[in-house]
Amino acid sequence: xxxxxxxFVSTARKRLAAFRHIAVPDTPGMRRAAVVLCIAEFGGRPxxxxxxxxxxxxxxxxxxxxxxxxxxxxTPLQAGLRELHEELGLELAEDAVLGRLDDFPAASGFxxxxxxxxxxxxxxxxxxxxxxxxxxxxxxxxxxxxTPRWVPQPGGPPLLQMxxxxxxxxxxxxxxxxxxxxxxxxxDHPDARAADFAQPDWTRH
Numbered sequence: 001x002x003x004x005x006x007x008f009v010s011t012a013r014k015r016l017a018a019f020r021h022i023a024v025p026d027t028p029g030m031r032r033a034a035v036v037l038c039i040a041e042f043g044g045r046p047x048x049x050x051x052x053x054x055x056x057x058x059x060x061x062x063x064x065x066x067x068x069x070x071x072x073x074x075t076p077l078q079a080g081l082r083e084l085h086e087e088l089g090l091e092l093a094e095d096a097v098l099g100r101l102d103d104f105p106a107a108s109g110f111x112x113x114x115x116x117x118x119x120x121x122x123x124x125x126x127x128x129x130x131x132x133x134x135x136x137x138x139x140x141x142x143x144x145x146x147t148p149r150w151v152p153q154p155g156g157p158p159l160l161q162m163x164x165x166x167x168x169x170x171x172x173x174x175x176x177x178x179x180x181x182x183x184x185x186x187x188d189h190p191d192a193r194a195a196d197f198a199q200p201d202w203t204r205h
Contacts, residue, residue, distance in 0.1 A: 002139060005046045005120045008039055009098060012185050016099025016116060019190050024103035024111040033110045034080035035067030035174075037101075037181050038090065039139070040119040047136035048178070049088070049125070050164070054132045061132065063170045065177065066090075069110070076100070076113035084117075088134065089126035092117055101180050106173045107199045114177045116185065137164045143186040148179055157198045172197040 002008035024030075038049045055061045066087045070079040077097060085091045101114040127134050141147060141164060150158040162175040170178065176194040183192030 002046055005039060005041050005118055008046045008139065009118045009120060012039075012098045012116060012118065015185050015188055015190070016101075019099065019101070019184055021100055022102045022193070022195065023113075024105050024195075029109065031110045032070045032076065032079075032113070033068055034070060034076035034083070034113045034115055035065035035177065036080045036084045037065060037114055037116045037177070038084060038088075038092075038119065039117070040123040040136075041121075042123070042136045045138055045140075046118075047138050048142065048181075050135045050137055050168070050170075050174075050178075051087070051127070052132045052135070054130055062174075063168065064174050065114070067112075077115055080113070080115040081117075087128055087130055089128075090119070090123065092119065101177065101184060102193060102195055104173050104176055104195055112173055112177070114181070116181065135165075135168065137168070139186060141165075142178065142182050147182070153198065157196075159198050159200065172199045 039046050051064050051066060053059045053062050053064055066084045067080055068083040081092055096117045098116045098118055104112045106112055125134050147163055149161045149163060151161055153159050160172055160175050162170040162178055176197040180192055180194045183189040
């Protein structure tokens with residue numbers, strides 16, 4: 001596992017350059033969003049930033065990644081970096097972007113594009129009113145064997161649960177994005193796909 005952000009960046013660039021991401025094609029009624037898996041140093045080790053949404057507005061109280069819907073004329077990359085700045089006060093140049101993962105077709109009607117970026121230096125996060133709390137998860141925890149667990153569901157596929165901390169249990173879509181990041185970038189499994197992962201009913205809003 002990477003001991004520093006610089007080491008992570010070197011590895012992640014290579015693995016994401018070789019990864020052939022799958023884009024969800026446009027269909028009538030589909031909306032598009034982008035999120036950023038932002039890696040930075042906290043407590044002396046590289047960690048990914050995870051947020052809990054404010055208990056009002058869209059997706060109240062849900063775990064997520066910084067991001068949101070695309071504005072007219074925006075690319076997913078532009079939208080992801082804009083949202084990261086708006087929500088957490090973190091302004092990144094495009095050269096901080098290491099690559100992207102598969103689009104995820106969320107049950108809410110959004111196709112979500114995950115962007116992977118990293119900051120090699122001190123970070124100060126200033127969450128706006130859309131964020132209830134900001135959390136960070138070590139890459140070692142994300143890669144641990146007991147982090148993903150599969151819960152059987154009657155009459156359907158098993159449900160992924162990402163156990164990131166005692167009080168952090170994430171499902172798809174966010175859990176699926178973190179799972180693919182773990183598999184492709186951290187564990188070098190380039191064939192890992194997550195677009196068909198089951199989503200809890202409460203994520204459909």
